[in-house]
Amino acid sequence: MAALETVLDKIDANLESALARLFQLIEIRSVSTDPVFAGDCKAAAEWLAKELTSLGFEASVRPTAGHPMVVAHAKADRPDVPHLLFYGHYDVQPPDPLELWETPPFEPRIADAPTGRQIVGRGVADDKGQLMTFIEAVRAFRESGGLPCKITVLLEGEEETGSPSLPAFLAANKKELEADLALVCDTGMWDRATPAITTMLRGLVLEEVVVQGANRDLHSGIFGGAAQNPIHVLARIIAGLRDGEGRVTLPGFYDGVVELPEEVAEQWRNLAFSEEDFLGSVGLSIPAGEQGRSVLEMVWSRPTCDVNGIIGGYTRKGSKTVLPAQASAKFSFRLVGNQDPAKIAETFRAYVRKILPADCRAEFISHGASRALQLPFSSESLSRASRALRAEWATEPVLAGCGGSIPIVGNFKTDLNMDTLMIGFGLEDDRVHSPNEKYELSSFHKGARSWARVLHALAL
């Protein structure tokens, strides 16, 4: 196994060319939710397969019903070392609203900020910059003689749309993808100076509802007062989903939600976390979730219900006195503990059907579902990774929760019986999913160094 210092020096020496490679990847408009960009998603997959091939991997682009997967395998420089499965995603969120970007979203650039240099572009933090930290660590090992572990890479292109093709792909390629441990790089640091290992992930249920009233748009003067208005129906559905104390009202919704173990609760209480700063950074000041819970609980260990989009009737300038024939909304539920995604989707649909007036119909569209996940605190890999991160950042990593969902981690557990080590270098102010998304240059550089240390530690 190459000396760790040699590998770290390689990463330092490669920084400029690593950035050029990352920029190429960001320039590919791999927006997965909009079919218009299907060709770009394929291009991103091909770019990554080519990159991995150049690093000695046996890499291939594998078709699915949606966007393709990239799968790549490489042997270690000696036998009897762990087999790791690294997962990342090359798809990105839509860049809308475009007018709020300071520079075009798919033309990456380096920006100078008071806190350091930043890389700006859609997907740089979620997840292209992050996955490239791992690939750059692999490159440094390769250029220093060989890999310390056996590595399989799995990159998908549908993470931002709930990974619809993933379960079938895992089932069909179980043998090929099984490993000792999965590594996922789609999470964040505690703060600019403190790394984190994420041990809890919220699950996700995505449900769209289209409410249909009359068989055509109506004049609100002629029919107003007598005809059902689907916007009102949707409003009642949304308003009734949470009670006055911020709790979700669906029957049985909290089944499977567990309270935090006391030692974790204690660690979280002792974190230097300012609720004021967290909300203040986006112009808010009052926690909007369940009363009696801390903000960290609200976003890490408690389930939610949110509407991510709504549309109905006339929405351009001016007014139009129309009663729309239909209105629709996109709902998302964040899950924790052992909440059952299928049961929650079913309960939600039953709730909507119950509220629905006899004159209206509802169409339901599922955009995916995944369970929440918890990594055992006693895991040996967790200890080794913690030590590796402490060596790079000179401070103890936080064992954190994560409000977002990474469906693959659930699939790794359920379908391949693998635990996942979640290490990432994003920051809270990265504007993930928002205009002007950025990734710290230090995250990119020290992230690659961190992965080198983690791979080295896991191989010992």
Next chain:
Amino acid sequence: MAALETVLDKIDANLESALARLFQLIEIRSVSTDPVFAGDCKAAAEWLAKELTSLGFEASVRPTAGHPMVVAHAKADRPDVPHLLFYGHYDVQPPDPLELWETPPFEPRIADAPTGRQIVGRGVADDKGQLMTFIEAVRAFRESGGLPCKITVLLEGEEETGSPSLPAFLAANKKELEADLALVCDTGMWDRATPAITTMLRGLVLEEVVVQGANRDLHSGIFGGAAQNPIHVLARIIAGLRDGEGRVTLPGFYDGVVELPEEVAEQWRNLAFSEEDFLGSVGLSIPAGEQGRSVLEMVWSRPTCDVNGIIGGYTRKGSKTVLPAQASAKFSFRLVGNQDPAKIAETFRAYVRKILPADCRAEFISHGASRALQLPFSSESLSRASRALRAEWATEPVLAGCGGSIPIVGNFKTDLNMDTLMIGFGLEDDRVHSPNEKYELSSFHKGARSWARVLHALAL
């Protein structure tokens, strides 16, 4: 005064050329709510001024802060006859959704339906076809020697957006526009065979609300559970506006709402009106308004609250786990009796501010307001017009209410102290404001004949 039969024969002889003129007017895309079509609105005004000039009127296109007015004056063939002010509007609703039109909305055509021939095109029933019935009646008198009454024509281009420029225009041109009686042709018949004179009009308050939460769109994983979601806030606002019995909950909302006089209630009860057919024609079956009221009351004599449009967050295909920074909705209140539009707008805004979480802001945009209106049942003009319509249609006209609002009628009463005779030839199935808007050829032809009879009757 020309013999009535001569005038009616002229109208019959002119039918083909009258249709050609109407088609020209429909081809002008005078959508008032969208600034893109401002030039088309001006073109429609100019077309009408030219048409009226050719009929011996002294006509002019008059600029306003919005779309221009057309004002035209013509003398009668003798003195001591009534001076009538005819009002119509040349603007039309947006044609969206375009994909539901069988033929392009601004390419009028004649369609054969089982019940007779129809003219199809945006604005043909609301209000271009209707206003042309009056102009064609005037043409027939002109070609038969002269006009039976002194006539002023006022055509506006902002009726579909709440007539924002109208009050100031009336105030500035009061002397020029005052007359003995106003005529408005923007209403409907009772059914295909039975004409109607509209004696009650609902008023309208149009309020748009933009709710702002965070200062940017947020990732629902990172902030979900802790940050206010403006879509939820809007949903609470909308859901709270009506109680379980369909009544509007704003304090004092029903102040000024009067119960129907018993004789009118009696007439309405005896009308052959099928609630099932009315709602069934648009795919509905259950009256959605105030419990204990008939559907005719709901749409003619009771006030309403409706949301005409809502938008927020991600609304294209697929899903996006975003907490939007803002969401907005367009509200309309239909008013009756003596409800005060200003007071209702104010009460609504106070209600929204009260519901609004401390962390959110609301921006209010008024899109206009007008009072409800009632024509005295004892009016002499009403009796004469009734007789004229009975002569043309061979049946008693219904003295109806109208759920839509025609703000000008309120302004005529308030600012110019004029009563208004509302006669129109639209039908319930005209698809006003909807795709494939149509106007019966019989409405267009017999409508012009009806106006000839009414003008003749008023001049006696």
